[in-house]
Amino acid sequence: VDVAIDRLQRVSARRTGLIGLAGGLPDASLFPRTALHAAFARALSGSDEGGSCLQYDWPEGSQPLRRWIAARLAARGADVSEGDVIVTSGAQQALAIATSQLARPGDAVDVDERAYPAALDLFRGRELRLVSSSEARWCAPRFSYVMPGVANPTGVGLSPERIVDLLAGTHAIVADEAYAELRFDGALPPLLLASARDRTWHVGTFSKTLCPGLRVGFLVPPRSHRAAALAAKQDADLQAGTLAQSILAHFLSVDDFDARLERIRKIYADRAGQLVRALRQTFPSFRVHEPEGGFSVWVETDAPGDDVALLHAAIKHGVSFDPGRVFHRSPEPGALSLRLCHSSAPITDLAEGVARLAKAFASGARSSA
Amino acid sequence: VDVAIDRLQRVSARRTGLIGLAGGLPDASLFPRTALHAAFARALSGSDEGGSCLQYDWPEGSQPLRRWIAARLAARGADVSEGDVIVTSGAQQALAIATSQLARPGDAVDVDERAYPAALDLFRGRELRLVSSSEARWCAPRFSYVMPGVANPTGVGLSPERIVDLLAGTHAIVADEAYAELRFDGALPPLLLASARDRTWHVGTFSKTLCPGLRVGFLVPPRSHRAAALAAKQDADLQAGTLAQSILAHFLSVDDFDARLERIRKIYADRAGQLVRALRQTFPSFRVHEPEGGFSVWVETDAPGDDVALLHAAIKHGVSFDPGRVFHRSPEPGALSLRLCHSSAPITDLAEGVARLAKAFASGARSSA
Numbered sequence: 122v123d124v125a126i127d128r129l130q131r132v133s134a135r136r137t138g139l140i141g142l143a144g145g146l147p148d149a150s151l152f153p154r155t156a157l158h159a160a161f162a163r164a165l166s167g168s169d170e171g172g173s174c175l176q177y178d179w180p181e182g183s184q185p186l187r188r189w190i191a192a193r194l195a196a197r198g199a200d201v202s203e204g205d206v207i208v209t210s211g212a213q214q215a216l217a218i219a220t221s222q223l224a225r226p227g228d229a230v231d232v233d234e235r236a237y238p239a240a241l242d243l244f245r246g247r248e249l250r251l252v253s254s255s256e257a258r259w260c261a262p263r264f265s266y267v268m269p270g271v272a273n274p275t276g277v278g279l280s281p282e283r284i285v286d287l288l289a290g291t292h293a294i295v296a297d298e299a300y301a302e303l304r305f306d307g308a309l310p311p312l313l314l315a316s317a318r319d320r321t322w323h324v325g326t327f328s329k330t331l332c333p334g335l336r337v338g339f340l341v342p343p344r345s346h347r348a349a350a351l352a353a354k355q356d357a358d359l360q361a362g363t364l365a366q367s368i369l370a371h372f373l374s375v376d377d378f379d380a381r382l383e384r385i386r387k388i389y390a391d392r393a394g395q396l397v398r399a400l401r402q403t404f405p406s407f408r409v410h411e412p413e414g415g416f417s418v419w420v421e422t423d424a425p426g427d428d429v430a431l432l433h434a435a436i437k438h439g440v441s442f443d444p445g446r447v448f449h450r451s452p453e454p455g456a457l458s459l460r461l462c463h464s465s466a467p468i469t470d471l472a473e474g475v476a477r478l479a480k481a482f483a484s485g486a487r488s489s490a
Numbered sequence: 491v492d493v494a495i496d497r498l499q500r501v502s503a504r505r506t507g508l509i510g511l512a513g514g515l516p517d518a519s520l521f522p523r524t525a526l527h528a529a530f531a532r533a534l535s536g537s538d539e540g541g542s543c544l545q546y547d548w549p550e551g552s553q554p555l556r557r558w559i560a561a562r563l564a565a566r567g568a569d570v571s572e573g574d575v576i577v578t579s580g581a582q583q584a585l586a587i588a589t590s591q592l593a594r595p596g597d598a599v600d601v602d603e604r605a606y607p608a609a610l611d612l613f614r615g616r617e618l619r620l621v622s623s624s625e626a627r628w629c630a631p632r633f634s635y636v637m638p639g640v641a642n643p644t645g646v647g648l649s650p651e652r653i654v655d656l657l658a659g660t661h662a663i664v665a666d667e668a669y670a671e672l673r674f675d676g677a678l679p680p681l682l683l684a685s686a687r688d689r690t691w692h693v694g695t696f697s698k699t700l701c702p703g704l705r706v707g708f709l710v711p712p713r714s715h716r717a718a719a720l721a722a723k724q725d726a727d728l729q730a731g732t733l734a735q736s737i738l739a740h741f742l743s744v745d746d747f748d749a750r751l752e753r754i755r756k757i758y759a760d761r762a763g764q765l766v767r768a769l770r771q772t773f774p775s776f777r778v779h780e781p782e783g784g785f786s787v788w789v790e791t792d793a794p795g796d797d798v799a800l801l802h803a804a805i806k807h808g809v810s811f812d813p814g815r816v817f818h819r820s821p822e823p824g825a826l827s828l829r830l831c832h833s834s835a836p837i838t839d840l841a842e843g844v845a846r847l848a849k850a851f852a853s854g855a856r857s858s859a
Contacts, residue, residue, distance in 0.1 A: 147545075154534050154541075157544070165523050165527055169518065172518030174703055176515060176518050176701070176702060177697075177702045178703075210705075210726075210731070211727050211728055213725075217726050242721070242724065243725045246721065246725045333544070333545060334544035334547075334731065335733055336579075336727065336730070336733075353615070355608065355611065356586060356608070356611055356615045357583060358578075358583040358705065358727070359582045362703065362734055363705070365733060365734060367703070
């Protein structure tokens, strides 16, 4: 966690009128508020007068929820039953448990050159050595961390070569599918869990497809690690929230989740298209990566510059973004990069956000402050 | 986690008609279901149409909730403001974060001879050496883990001598107040945080006083450790559940929490009294410790026996309890001990539960299976 960036993001979140292109938040207008409220009412009218949805539960979590998750993974070809699923406090906890079970300080972990910052923070906090997949050939990583379907921040799926490499390897794979169901083409990625069941730690979440506020994710560890992973879950926080799981299970029992996914994919694809067009028109010299899904657009430049100084100037001009440095596996001074999220600002503000960014950029504040 | 005990507890939870004296669950009939449902409705009718209660939040958690927590601690004499409080996924996560910040594998930790099993599991999982407070004088523990007010499982507060010792020391104190507000006399224990602010890690929770299903606890670390503790929280699961915190904050803004505490203290005191009387009448040779608060009664015997074999027999006779061994800092074969919870079984079943236990005990099944 970079203190200066954290401070700037908090400033930007408070500023009225600022167009927020940072943070990777889902569109709050897509949260099914009424249906979740109705699900709570149903949970409270259960056979025990709703006591169980507010009570302690077992560490592995809600059985109906685990059954739902297992059925969806099984439908994609994985050998998964409800007993294999551990409900977690978001995908982040699933990553933290997998990491705690797989690696010790000093161990090597194979991570893409650009990756999810909270995973990088987690790995660094555990004192792991972050190596590239080509370095990994020589240093026996404890695991590869990948985001099939849609990687954060690059927005693209794993290449066929990368998949072949992962499946040809023998070390563990932590497959984080946080955004996989939000590929704009609706094509779910091949499930690594289906091909390498005994060394894949599958991570999923409802934070991107439904809402983050429930804090419900899940982990499917290899069967040989299930008991140890469950003990680690219990040590960490006993169990995921009973109420959140109960609301979610009741919601899923009546919701057409695939229809929901189809609908929100179109909305995010439309937003992404608008942001990409605005960026390409405004910054013709930048490499604007067309995302295949998810919430953001990854932009690289050949221009030297200080992304934090640029963020500082951008906030003054009424727009925010995520500085590229937080996504870098290795600190890499020099060329400017940034992640811009299309997911939560009003869609009609995206072009104006890019125009404000252009003004901040033109102000020269991208050079070191 | 003992696999055999876990299996037995799961069997007993499913058995119809069984009187559950295991697990330390609060009385579900005391959960304010209607008020929590109303709080959800208010959260959803917020200025942003309830989007924020389902969205991501900052890792430290809800500001109104932290303000409420800080005010209560400040009223007890501690120098605590909302910025000092980190909302956690239950008290267990607060313990896990404190432990991760204070101790490394091989380090010594000062723990009572009888202690909360999930803390013991956590410490053992982190490969810490568990030592007594007298051993601690010689081996420089990284911290003392204590439960002021009401210890689990013994049900009593810290002795004045222990408090003097802790305050005379220089190492960190992890003060777990999970049950402190449930002292039957309503006398809150002296706040170690008020006397040793710079080395006390204060842990609290709403799981016992309100309901566990929200999974909301909190940690107040020393100010010098606040940033690192917050980073550890973020690495662990990004944040506690936004919805649960929002429901809780709305609930607390209208609830008379002290009146609630007074009411439920009386109910639990009454239950504890009934259980203690039944145990003393039925097992006159056992040491039945009169609890000063909380959910359970701690029983020690001079009789040799296998508590797991006794649990097995007890379940056959229609009652459950927690085998004493899981509360022991050091494995201690020999004399039988057990924890019996009065908190969640119908109060009218407590005497019958003890009668069933007597039958199981008389069956001789307490000796090793």
